[in-house]
Amino acid sequence: MTLRLHGYWRSTASYRVRIALALKGVGHEQVTHDLRTGAQRAPAFLALNPQGLVPALELDGEREDEAAVLTQSLAILEWLDEAYPHTPLLPRDALGRATVRAMAGLVCCDIHPLNNLRVLQALRRDFQASDAQVSAWIARWIGTGFDALEVLIARHGGDFAFGDAATMADCCLIPQVYSAQRFGIDLASWPAIARIAARCEALEPFRRAHPAQQPDAD
Secondary structure, three states: OEEEEEEEOOHHHHHHHHHHHHHHHOOEEEEEHHHHHHHHHHHHHHHOOOOOOOOOOEEOOOOOHOOOOEEHOOOOOOHHHOOOOOOOOOOHHHHHHHHHHHHHHHHHHHHHHOOHHHHHHHHHHHHHOOOOHHHHHHHHHHHHHHHHHHHHHHHHHHHOOOOOOOOOOHHHHHHHHHHHHHOOOOOHHHHHHHHHHHHHHHHHHHHHHHHHHHHOOO
């Protein structure tokens, strides 16, 4: 089966999937869609993902029933964990899985959507928000989410955000840390997050998935 990841180098949602693929050692092709130019709204891509968002993971199997397009990064991570069960992204116990999913959801549902490109564009275009106001908006929602994540990592973390193996929580946390740093947010207030980020960023799968290492990076 051929996996084709439709994404963008600086998309944190695409970054999550790249980390998971790298952790599992799953080969794939990459197709870039420049979000700055609106390439994700091109008819050809909308035919794959009607929502017009990245990432989308295109499955090209030998049989017709193996062909599909998966959307939404969390759903893609869950599918990857089931399709490629080696190097699991979720703990074996039910409580552990629920906790990791909660940590991942905190990032993907409560932090990232409020700070993604289309929301920031709407703040500027529809509400005439200044750069200072947009920066304050970004810092507010990242800070609120990181405050909660800091407690969860202190409670459940070890070498990684949950326990001593990389999980879906790290796949989501590290791209959000990258986004926070890109927006000039100091991690000093969240030492547990900073510690986990430093550990992950030193590991080869995380380095390989980093935006700066992508072929479409500029």
